[in-house]
Amino acid sequence: MAAHALAVLARSRAGYPSAYVASSVNTHAVFLRRILGDLVAAGLVEAREGRAGGYRLARPAERITLADVYRAVEPGGPLSRSPAEPNVRCPVGAGMRQAFAETADAAEHGLLGALRHRTVAELSRRALRHGRRHHARVRAGPAR
Numbered sequence: 001m002a003a004h005a006l007a008v009l010a011r012s013r014a015g016y017p018s019a020y021v022a023s024s025v026n027t028h029a030v031f032l033r034r035i036l037g038d039l040v041a042a043g044l045v046e047a048r049e050g051r052a053g054g055y056r057l058a059r060p061a062e063r064i065t066l067a068d069v070y071r072a073v074e075p076g077g078p079l080s081r082s083p084a085e086p087n088v089r090c091p092v093g094a095g096m097r098q099a100f101a102e103t104a105d106a107a108e109h110g111l112l113g114a115l116r117h118r119t120v121a122e123l124s125r126r127a128l129r130h131g132r133r134h135h136a137r138v139r140a141g142p143a144r
Helices: 002-009 018-025 029-041 066-073 091-115 120-140
Strands: 045-048 054-057
Touching: 002 018, 002 029, 002 054, 002 066, 002 120, 018 029, 018 054, 029 045, 029 066, 066 091, 066 120
Parallel strands: none
Antiparallel strands: 045 054
């Protein structure tokens, strides 16, 4: 949802009201504002108050990587540890926290490595291109 919202905001330097962005994401504006708040806190988005308020990117979309977005909205990483406390009297349980943490760190490193090479600008362009193709197929009607 955060990447989608940023891709919409990338389409205008002036930005958009949260209701407009929420309509593209297809969610309630109140829920989306929570996510936008995380993006503001991360320095990716700026909020404008007042009647003509809304949100806009804090820097050019070409300079916001999807790794930046991921870190802003998923601070816990891609894998979360079990809420159950392992039994330290069991040889497996005694080492599970450390073993799982190593695996989660490796997963996050791989994910961030891939996302580091993708930008919000690229995502926005690709989404727009795919969306236009979809609309062209819908307008053309069913194939015969």
